[in-house]
Amino acid sequence: MDLDSDEENVVEEDFYAFLNVPKEASKEEINNAYRRLSRMYHPDKHVDPALKxxxxxxxxxxxxxxxxxSDPHRRAIYDSLGTKGLETEGWEIVQRTKTPAEIRAEYEQLAEERAERKKKQATNPSGNITIAINATDLFNPYDDVYYDDEFEDDIISSIPNIEVSSMQFSQSVDFPLTQKDTCTLSGQLQTQNGTGAGGINLSWRHIFSHKSWAEVEMCAGSGPGISFKGFRTLSKRFFWNGGTILQFTxxxxxxxxxxxxxxxxxxxSVGxxxxxxxxxxIFSTQVIRETEKNRYNFSIQVGLPHSYVLMQYTRKLISQELKLRIALKAGTFGGVIEYGAEKKISKFSNLAFSVVCGVPAGxxxxxxxxxxxxxxxxxIHLCEEVMPAPVFYATIVPLVLYIVVKKGFVEPFIKEEKSKKLEKQKQDNFNKLLEKRREAMAAQELMQATYNRIRDEESNKKGLVIxxxxxxxxxKDASQQGDMEISxxxxxxxxxxxxxxxxxKLVIHERTKSELPGFFDPALGEEKMLHxxxxxxxxxxxxxxxxHEPVRLPKTCKCFRLPTFMLLNFAFIIIRSGTGNTAARSFT
Known part of the structure; x- marks a missing residue:
């Protein structure tokens, strides 16, 4: 559950879970579930006024x-919109005039139109900020600075000279005009050693079909210019893009x-x-092969000002949301080796670092x-020569800083934010949760006669007794089978x-169990289990x-059998853990 959304903070009823039927349940399955619950909950079945x-x-x-x-039309609305859809005015006409398939199709069309309107309103901003830092004085200190004061010389010379050598900024925004036409406004600004330059670009792209598009772009900065670009799918395996530019100087x-x-x-693989x-x-060729866990890149470039050969390999550790990368590049400029990692640190954020060693880059x-x-x-330029010390520190320091920042700042912050969101969700649903709890306790009280009957029947035939x-x-404690912590x-x-x-036989379908009769959610927003x-x-x-895991008992496979002494021990734990939230029950 995404707690960022206020709409999703509201707990909604799940009719499928309440009846304990799958979402694709037939009319007969729904009727059987209704009859089963009616036998327990029909007011005529109870004489006591309170129970009634x-x-x-x-x-x-x-x-x-x-x-x-049981109503195909209302069920289609509920499947598409939930309980809110059943309360929306206007659907009464729809349910009388359209089939369930037509209702779903219309809802999908409305959702698509809303997405299209949202797309037109969005500017899709994107940007890039690059700040180059010269820190070579850390490992190659300059010795050509002299001071008259020896004391001042010792203090100042001991402080490394770290400076920003260049900065680059770029930003772009999109302006969707129609479903097939988009304008993009972008700008760039860069400065290096006190000298700066910049430019602004305005482009218009038209999509002819899923196979082709064309774009015209006007730019200003170091002289006006105009360019024309295009893309075309030639066949099932070939596609082309290209263009021309005219720079006025x-x-x-x-x-x-x-x-x-x-x-x-x-x-x-793509070539x-x-x-x-x-x-x-410049003339270049490139082959990229990408699988679920690996990515290979081989490139050759011939031309001015440089020619080179590049080989790159990336290993994707999907479970840890981590990528490890190594690259070798050699050409007329020299040669470098680059290695690094990229880690997903949040839903929308990635952090990457890499170390580059080579000649003449350092x-x-x-x-x-x-x-x-x-x-x-x-x-960050650390050294103009390849030396062991900068290579070591460039490799180790980012890892140490990442661990320190993650453990000391990021994880506590995320934990605190999650706690705040859970608390807000509980407050938003406080009255509804109290009602659900009272409803669950009432349901269990009404089930007592049915419970006794089913339990006696199962005990007599040595069947399934809970x-x-x-x-x-x-x-659950994975270190020792059978051990677990109960809150x-x-x-x-x-x-x-x-x-x-x-x-x-016990069958519970793949829905949240908190909506089952006699159940309620005792830990809203947190992971729950059924034991x-x-x-x-x-x-x-x-x-x-x-x-949300389905339950089918007894297990057809070989189950873990609980020793009698552990059953008694577990009963003692259950009884001790009983609080206002727990209707603890002794074993019979």
Whole structure:
């Protein structure tokens, strides 16, 4: 659940979970579930006035869930919009005049139109900030500065001279005009050693089809210019893009041309053949192979001012959201080796660092932070020669800083923010959660007769008997089977779970269990589990499942059998953990 959304902070009813039927349930399955609950909750089944009042509440909820899911039109609205859709004015006409398939299609069309309007309103800003830092004085101190005062000389000379050598800023925004036309306004500004330059670009792109588009761009800065670009899919395996540019300078018009032909070699590999003509004459070829866990890049460039060969390999550790990268590059300028890593630090942010060693570049440390569509780059020049010390520090210091910042600042901040959002969610749903809890306790009270009957029937035929079941915040200890930590945020659900048993079988479908009759959410916004201790053919077993995980008992595979002394020990733990939130029950 994304707690950033205020709309999603509101707890909604899940009719499928309440009836314990799958989302694709047939009309017969819904009818059977309705009849089963009606036998427990119909007011005529109860004589006691207090129970009769509670039964009316539960029966009305059962009836509402049945009325929605048994009506194809209302069910289609509920599947698309949830309970809010059932309360929206105007759907009454729709449900009388359209089929469920048409309702879903219309909703999808409305959603697409809303997305299109949102796209037109969005400017899609993107930017890039690069700040180059010269820190070579850390490892290659300058010795050509002299001071008359020896004391001042010692102090000042001991402080490394670190300076910003250059800065570059670029920003762009999109202005969607129609579904096929988009204008983009972008600007660039750079400065190096006190000398600066900049430019502004305005482009218009028109999409002819999914196979082709064309773009015209006007630029101003170091002389006005105009360019034309295009893209075309030639066949199933080939596509092309290219264009031309005309730069107007005091010396005259400088034309340029660029063209790239790409070929899909196989499912994972693409080859590129590129040419750039004009002031610079460059011819290059590139092959990229990318799989789920690996990425290979091989490039050759021939031209002015440099020619080179590049080989790059990236390893993707998907489970840790981490990428490890190494590259070798050699050419007329010299040779370098680059290695580094990129880590996803949040939903929208990536942090990367790499170390570059080579001749004549020396040693550089590159740090890049990507936040949504904004990129911040910090290339730090550490040494003009390849030396062990800068290579060591460039490799180790970023790792140490990352661990310190993550453990000391990021994780505590994220934990605090999550706690605030959970607390806000609980406050927003406080009254509804109290109502759900009272409803669950009332449902369990109404289930008592059914519980006793089913339990006696299962005991007599040595079938499926639920010894104890708890639902809520349960932390399993993976180091030792059977051990787990039980918080106060749990609820005893032995009665409702036993009432779900039919013909010595228990089936709970893949929905949140907090909406089942007799259940409620004791730990809103946190991970919850259902732990069941049961006997089947007089043999004790236990099972623990996640909130949305389906349950089918008895297990067809070989289950873990719980020793009798552990059953008694677990019963003692359950009884001791009983609080106002926990309806703890002794074993019978």
């Amino acid at each position: 009042e509670k039964a009316e509440i539960m029966f009305n909820k059962t009836k509402r869930a049945y009325e929605v899911l 005091p010396e005259g018009i400088r034309p340029g041309v660029m063209s790239t032909l790409a070929m899909q070699i196989d499912k994972y 590129y053949l590129s040419y750039q003509g004009g002031i610079r004459q 040693v550089k440390l590159k740090i890049r932070l990507t936040r949504a569509s904004q990129t911040y780059s910090f290339p 010894i104890n079941a708890i639902y809520g915040k349960i932390i 106060n945020d749990v609820v005893d659900v032995t009665i409702p779970v036993q009432c779900l048993v039919k013909d010595s 069941i201790i049961y006997t089947y053919h007089d043999e004790p077993h236990e099972v623990t499942v996640a909130d």
